Amino acid sequence: MSVNGIPNGVLVGRARIDGFEYPRIVTVRDGQLLDITARGMATVRDIAESGRAAEHVKTAPGRVVGDIEAVMANAIAGRPDRPQLLTPVDLQALKASGVTFVVSLLERVIEEQARGDNSRADALRTEILDLIGTDLSQLVPGSDAAMKVKAALIEKGVWSQYLEVGIGPDAEIFTKGQPMSSVGHGAEVGLHPISNWNNPEPEVALLVTSKGDIIGATLGNDVNLRDVEGRSALLLGKAKDNNASASLGPFVRLFDGDFSLETIKQAEIALRVEGTDGFVLEGQSNMAQISRTPESLVAATVGAHHQYPDGLVLYLGTMFAPVKDRDGEGKGFTHKLGDVVSISTPSLGTLTNRVNLSTKCPPWTYGTSHLLRDLAQANLL
Numbered sequence: 001m002s003v004n005g006i007p008n009g010v011l012v013g014r015a016r017i018d019g020f021e022y023p024r025i026v027t028v029r030d031g032q033l034l035d036i037t038a039r040g041m042a043t044v045r046d047i048a049e050s051g052r053a054a055e056h057v058k059t060a061p062g063r064v065v066g067d068i069e070a071v072m073a074n075a076i077a078g079r080p081d082r083p084q085l086l087t088p089v090d091l092q093a094l095k096a097s098g099v100t101f102v103v104s105l106l107e108r109v110i111e112e113q114a115r116g117d118n119s120r121a122d123a124l125r126t127e128i129l130d131l132i133g134t135d136l137s138q139l140v141p142g143s144d145a146a147m148k149v150k151a152a153l154i155e156k157g158v159w160s161q162y163l164e165v166g167i168g169p170d171a172e173i174f175t176k177g178q179p180m181s182s183v184g185h186g187a188e189v190g191l192h193p194i195s196n197w198n199n200p201e202p203e204v205a206l207l208v209t210s211k212g213d214i215i216g217a218t219l220g221n222d223v224n225l226r227d228v229e230g231r232s233a234l235l236l237g238k239a240k241d242n243n244a245s246a247s248l249g250p251f252v253r254l255f256d257g258d259f260s261l262e263t264i265k266q267a268e269i270a271l272r273v274e275g276t277d278g279f280v281l282e283g284q285s286n287m288a289q290i291s292r293t294p295e296s297l298v299a300a301t302v303g304a305h306h307q308y309p310d311g312l313v314l315y316l317g318t319m320f321a322p323v324k325d326r327d328g329e330g331k332g333f334t335h336k337l338g339d340v341v342s343i344s345t346p347s348l349g350t351l352t353n354r355v356n357l358s359t360k361c362p363p364w365t366y367g368t369s370h371l372l373r374d375l376a377q378a379n380l381l
Contacts, residue, residue, distance in 0.1 A: 005350030006068055009259050010054045011251035012044060012216075013088035014184070017065060022374035023086050026065065027057050028251070033071045033083065034062030042380035043371070044252070045091035045310045048207060053215050054254040072250065075186025076352060087184040088218055088252045089207065091310040091368060094182055096203075096222055096240070097297045098172040099165045100290050101319030112160050112230055121323070122330045141291055142169035161233050171292055171300040174236055176222060176315060180367050182246040185351050189223050189341065190244035190358030197227035197334050201318045202271040202285055202343040204264055206294060207252050209311045212302045214294065216254040217264050219343050219351040221247040222315045226334075244361035248313065249351045259347060261294060267345045271320055276338040285320040 006028065014023040017035060025037045025044065038060060040046060047053050065071070065083050074082045114120040139146045146167040153159045165172035183189065191198050205220035223246070229239035253259055265287055273281040294316055302308050322333035335355050344350035375381050 005072055005250065005344065005352070007251070007253055007347055007349035009347070010058050010254040010256050012047060012053070012057045012254060013249070013251040014044065014086040014090065015065065015071070016084040016086055018081060018083070022371060022378070023090070024065075027060070027062065028068050029062075031068055033065040033068045035065050036060040036062040037380065039380050042375050042378075043090045044088065044207075048092075048209055048215060048311050054256045057254060058256075072185070075184070075250070078186065085185045085250055087182040087187075087248045088250070089182065089248060089313050090371065091179050092207070093179055093308050093310065093312040094175065094177040094246055095301055095312050096174055096176040096315035097292070097300075097317050098174065099162050100171070100292050100297065100317030101285070112162060112233075113158075114230055117227075119331065121332050139167050139291070141167050141171070166291070171297055173297070173301050174240065177241050177246045178367075179310065180371065181364050182248050182313075183244050183353070183361075184248065185250035185353070187247065187353055188244055188356040188361045189221055189247050189353040190242055190356060190361040191223065191335060191337075192225055192228065192238065192242045192245075193357045193359055195225040195228055195239075197230075197332075198223070198225045199322045199333055199335065200224075200271060200273065200341045200343070201315075202269045202283075202320055203315045203318045204267060204269060204287060204345075204348070205248055205313050205315045206264075206298065207254075207311070208298055208302060208308075208314055210302075210307065210309050212298060214255070214261055214298055216252045217261075217348060218248050218252045218313075219250075219269070219345065219348050220313075220315050221341060221343060221351065221353060222318070223247075243358040243364055244356075245358060247351060247353050250349050253348055263347050264294065265290075267347060269318070269320075270344050272342045272344075273322075273335075274340045274342075275326075275336050277336060279326055279336075281322055281324055281326075281333060283320045283322065285318045287316075289319055290316065 011028045015026045017024045024035045071083050075085045110124045113124050201222040201224050203220045207216040225239040267287045269285040271283045339355040342352045
């Protein structure tokens with residue numbers, strides 16, 4: 001469970017703390033945020049690769065930084081003289097899987113058919129659902145039944161590259177961003193200024209080691225530009241990888257006896273968007289309805305075919321596709337600047353971010369080379 005957006009369990013994260021030029025490794029105990037940065041364990045990557053991540057974080061000596069509720073509140077207020085939570089990962093690759101839920105699948109087909117024009121979405125949604133006439137959520141991707149549906153859709157002229165990765169044998173796995181480029185709880189999330197049709201994507205993200213072991217989870221917002229990706233799948237990079245377009249947090253919760261991948265498989269992820277115009281959007285994404293298992297998505301990402309020496313974070317996709325009209329009937333949902341997006345589930349807490357243009361969010365200037373130089377200078381490597 002979580003209290004005031006702070007989950008229980010073994011938590012690891014990163015924070016900017018006054019007096020230090022580099023991010024510090026933190027955890028939460030007894031309502032306090034503790035700095036547990038130590039030589040050889042000064043990155044989340046090193047903790048994850050240690051083979052004893054949960055044990056280390058649970059028992060490592062630390063220094064009290066402040067009351068966790070005050071720190072969480074400051075993440076939204078953003079006072080620079082107080083501890084500021086950062087994204088809870090560092091050197092890991094940022095990967096994502098797409099079209100893993102049937103609702104998301106159908107909306108991706110609509111994006112493609114609309115060619116980025118959101119005014120056509122309602123009519124296309126009705127037309128495509130009438131044509132399909134099948135509950136795709138019952139299909140096992142790559143199965144004989146799924147291949148029969150594929151053949152029928154091709155015959156009807158509505159086959160799509162999104163249906164291919166939704167019910168075909170191969171999952172969609174893509175690079176969401178570069179290591180060190182994600183933002184954390186309280187930060188702004190960025191929309192590329194060319195986009196006029198976009199939405200949040202509330203997701204669970206898994207922390208995966210270089211060996212492919214899943215050792216924890218966090219919440220994520222895989223910010224999506226529907227019009228850009230809808231024009232062409234070859235624009236996926238432009239639609240997905242922009243300044244501040246990947247948020248994670250507030251902490252990674254590490255697997256232990258009370259929290260496991262089975263917990264994640266039953267999680268309900270709640271989304272709330274509050275606009276400065278008074279608009280409120282709410283929805284849920286039920287992980288039990290995912291069409292590909294988290295294990296299969298990890299296996300499609302890391303293995304003999306592709307290695308990640310520093311591990312990775314894998315966004316698992318979302319079933320939530322916002323269609324609530326915002327600016328008039330049939331116009332659907334799109335972000336406005338200043339929207340506050342909150343993603344939550346009891347086992348992982350609450351991740352909150354405010355929407356801005358990627359060109360107006362703080363630029364990403366602190367990368368891997370900066371972190372390693374700072375840690376070396378501090379004799380922490």
